[in-house]
Amino acid sequence: MEENNVSPVVDPSATEDVTITYVLHSCFVAETERAVIVFDYWKDAPDGRLHALLEQTQKQVYFVHSHYHPDHFNPDVLTWNVGAYHQPILLLGADIVRRYRVESPRVALSMRAGDSYEDAELRLLAFRSTDVGVSVGVTLRGTGTTLFHAGDLNNWYFAAGDSRLKVLPDEMEGLFMSVLREIMATYPRIDHLMFPVDTRLGDNMLRGLAQFVHHVECRHVYPMHYWEGYEAMCSNVVMLKDMFPKTTFHLPEAALCVALPDEARNDNTSAQ
Numbered sequence: 001m002e003e004n005n006v007s008p009v010v011d012p013s014a015t016e017d018v019t020i021t022y023v024l025h026s027c028f029v030a031e032t033e034r035a036v037i038v039f040d041y042w043k044d045a046p047d048g049r050l051h052a053l054l055e056q057t058q059k060q061v062y063f064v065h066s067h068y069h070p071d072h073f074n075p076d077v078l079t080w081n082v083g084a085y086h087q088p089i090l091l092l093g094a095d096i097v098r099r100y101r102v103e104s105p106r107v108a109l110s111m112r113a114g115d116s117y118e119d120a121e122l123r124l125l126a127f128r129s130t131d132v133g134v135s136v137g138v139t140l141r142g143t144g145t146t147l148f149h150a151g152d153l154n155n156w157y158f159a160a161g162d163s164r165l166k167v168l169p170d171e172m173e174g175l176f177m178s179v180l181r182e183i184m185a186t187y188p189r190i191d192h193l194m195f196p197v198d199t200r201l202g203d204n205m206l207r208g209l210a211q212f213v214h215h216v217e218c219r220h221v222y223p224m225h226y227w228e229g230y231e232a233m234c235s236n237v238v239m240l241k242d243m244f245p246k247t248t249f250h251l252p253e254a255a256l257c258v259a260l261p262d263e264a265r266n267d268n269t270s271a272q
């Protein structure tokens with residue numbers, strides 16, 4: 001996998017002002033000089049890398065959660081007092097706040113599409129999803145580096161007749177493209193994109209990601225949400241390097257995959 005612009009993320013990807021580390025499935029951690037931003041923590045990596053980092057950091061910790069699905073949210077974050085002042089900043093999808101009845105002083109932002117949050121370290125914008133909750137863009141103060149975590153935003157283009165199809169493929173594509181147009185209007189370029197490459201989509205597993213990178217110039221892409229389909233995900237992602245020579249596609253270590261829960265295997269109610 002060491003060809004051209006495909007680099008395996010055995011070591012974290014360090015760029016000028018942020019280090020992105022895969023945790024597991026949809027969970028990533030982005031570390032800057034003064035902040036640790038955790039996206040969609042639901043479960044740590046087998047080596048416990050997230051706990052190891054959070055238990056020793058003196059930086060401000062942010063927990064950013066796109067939605068309540070169990071592979072995107074762990075209620076432990078509601079009482080996990082880590083980082084500077086032992087007070088993480090919680091930026092949670094409104095569906096999480098509602099389900100877990102999180103009290104308002106505890107949560108810095110209950111995110112719906114169009115909502116924003118800003119402080120001395122970052123500016124966050126919530127966008128729509130094509131499934132539950134939101135997708136999230138983060139701009140780092142000072143450098144303007146942009147991160148985007150898609151949550152379950154994807155072109156869920158299941159073939160006609162597939163039991164997991166929630167709307168017709170063309171409708172799904174129209175919905176995805178309308179969300180993508182909103183993202184493009186805000187971010188003509190994204191430095192670090194975390195985006196689902198779900199192997200349940202079969203031949204269409206790259207469709208949403210390719211459309212995204214086609215419309216928004218992305219410097220680094222981190223495929224996620226591939227369940228146990230690690231090899232299929234890798235061999236497909238490698239094909240993207242020819243289509244998008246300016247983009248570096250990062251692959252996680254082989255150990256970082258999880259079994260698809262039985263209920264999600266033929267699920268027609270939720271992408272999970």
Ligand SMILES: [Zn+2]
Binds near residue numbers: 071271
């Ligand atoms: Zn998901």
